[in-house]
Amino acid sequence: MRSEAVSKPMMHNNDDDDSKPLVFKKSFVKDRDQSHRKPFDMSGDSEDDTTLRSIISIATEQKINGNTTLDKPSRTSRDDESDDVEAPISSRLQKKKHVRESSGNDEKKLLVKKFQNGSKLESEKPKVSGKRLLEKDSSADQFSMKKHKASSSTAKQDSTKTENLGGKSKAVVSPNETDDDDDDDDVPIAKRIKSDSSSNNKTPSAKPKETKQSSTSSTRKPKVTRAASPPPKKNSKRSKKKWTTLVHNGVTFPPPYQPHGTKILYKGKPVNLSPDQEEVATMFAVMREREYYNKPLFRKNFWNDWRKLLGKKHVIQKLDDCDFTPIYEWHLEKKQCLPFDNVQKNKDSKEKKQEQGEKYMWAIVDGVKEKIGNFKVEPPGLFAGRGEHPKMGKFKRRIHPHDITLNIGKDAPIPECPIPGERWKEVKHDNTVTWLAMWNDPINPKDCKYVFLSPSSSQKGHSDKKKYEKARKLKDHIESIRETYTKNFNSKDVSKRQIAVATYLIDKLALRAGNGKDEDEEADTVGCCTLKVDNVECIHPNQLKFDFLGKDSIRYENTVEVEPPVYKAIGQFKAGKSNSDDLFDEIDSRKLNAHLNELMPGLTAKVFRTYNASITLDKTLCRETKDGGDVSQKKLVYDQANKEVAIICNHQRAVPKSHGAQVKKLKDKIDELKEGLKQLKTNLKRAKKGEAPLEGSDGKKTRNISPEAWEKKIAQQTMKAEKMERDMQTKEDLKTVALGTSKINYMDPRITVAWCKRNEVPIEKMFTKTLQEKFTWAMDVEPDFRF
């Protein structure tokens, strides 16, 4: 079942077409769920026209832009542009003066103490946006990356404090600023840590660790890695210091399993199960409505694991003879009951839970309170991989404290293990990494699961910003990179030619790099470097048809016209191979990235996705936004641009369950309106002739009004119907397109913020609360910012 993906060949001028990936008619179909996923239809003529037009005009703009970038000051090759270079320096300097200290000891002591006690720090300070402490009055002027101190009283006083370390007196800035450059390197890390720890040692809350730990387990202690961190490697990115002090309370665990005692039927007879067996049976039973439930592989893997729990001699010998209905019904009932009688109870328990979670939700990183992303360890369950995952249905066992490695400041108190009698696997103090806790994935023990700070943290914000700065840097190199690969399309060296063509595809189609994968352990998906011969079809004279499963088993289906040398090269790469052979047999993502790194330091394949997404948004917005118009019209322009980006990146979603019903509803309403219009028009005619209006369909008498009044009514109705039709069209357009992913990961938020400022659109119309928090660093961008 393959959807139509025949695209109109697009004639594009190579020289001009350097700003945007080739996006042609693309069928958006998920392979794994084709039954209800219809092709994403861009075939509406108007749609095609827009796309065509937009590409042409973007291409034109790109030329202009190519020039405008020249007026940027030239930069050193160092990473130093990542700090607000785009904003007027004068405006920044003042803000930066308000830097974060690292010597406000009294304050820190207080903070850690309160934190350990689980008291809510917010209570000390007016709360903004629920969690982060922002000073309303002054913060607007502050350095965008800066977070406010978790404790308020001294924040202002220490704002210009300097630190004297290693004989050097310098303003101490947040780690976000320091770890970008190598300033830290002048001061031995050990020295810095020492200096910090000496202050922390006095922290009243830093109780003796032994006491803390032994409170739950008297003799055994977790392995505590006392070494500051792995031996720091010179010039190694990974060895860069990510924090100086780190305090947190560890992680929480899901509650133990509560047996419900409902019995499944085996060959019609109830069967007793132990709590362990019942727990896993319940996981399976409640999945009845999911697609997985009937997949043979899912059932096979489940049965394998469940059977281990049942034991070979158990009365249950065959999964197909089991009837899980009683448990399923018990589950439904439980779910249904909740909203009715337990509204209040539910609320209460929720609040209670939140309060308990509060303690674990925050970390203090270099004296700043930051939200943690996922402090709850994953509950046990049945593994649900994406696509045809070989491990689907396997039982994912419960995670215990002895699976968990904590990473925490050397001088922070070691969090108490929340489960009495158990202990952490290990406690590390590695400040070259950002994770707070880690465990091995039970499904794939080689894999690790991490607890990180939330996206709203300055740590994450900082790396986010760096990512976009790197993508912006690509602007300055893209021309020569394109020249290079174009030249190499004809290289006699096959490797070189493959690198050139692969780079071209990554640039033009925003493909992912495509790392090698373990065939037995993972679903069979590919990226650029791992494309198979039969994923690309050559269509004479110079079109390529791509059809493969990408990340998350999302199907990528696209037919594009390419330059003749690329067409020829692909033909050569395919020649003499079988369908399942690698198209690019000479290269892999490492080689490709090594090559890219030579063209621009730090350049990797994924930067092209960021670059293409952001530049497309920027250009489309600038081109399409008209002066005037209300906010909702502006938003429509934005959403269209967003959609364009999502299509470039192939961000799809399943058609919403109720989509059909909703469209039908809208259609019915439109029909109704049209029917009403007919009647209105009749009445208008009658009114003009001086006749009384006809009776309404409900038999009621209709008020006699003037022809002008009828006309007004008709105009109103028509508008309403047109709006509904537009809504329906939008709904249909977007039914398989996921806008969120590109907004969260690919489009430089400064483009959006600047656009909002220029067009007087409130930022909350474009970014949810969470996104605004994630993008704090982008909020004070100048209105004239261009990507």
Next chain:
DNA sequence: AAGGGGACTTGGCGTCATGTAC
């Protein structure tokens, strides 16, 4: 130079919360 492991970003989906129409 190749492979493995570690750390971090990206991604779709389900569920819960909130908004809106009636």
Next chain:
DNA sequence: GTACATGACGCCAAGTCCCCTT
């Protein structure tokens, strides 16, 4: 106030890319 639609967000899977080892 209720029912439904929509949007937000948490969850956790699945990528990318880097460093280290062999």
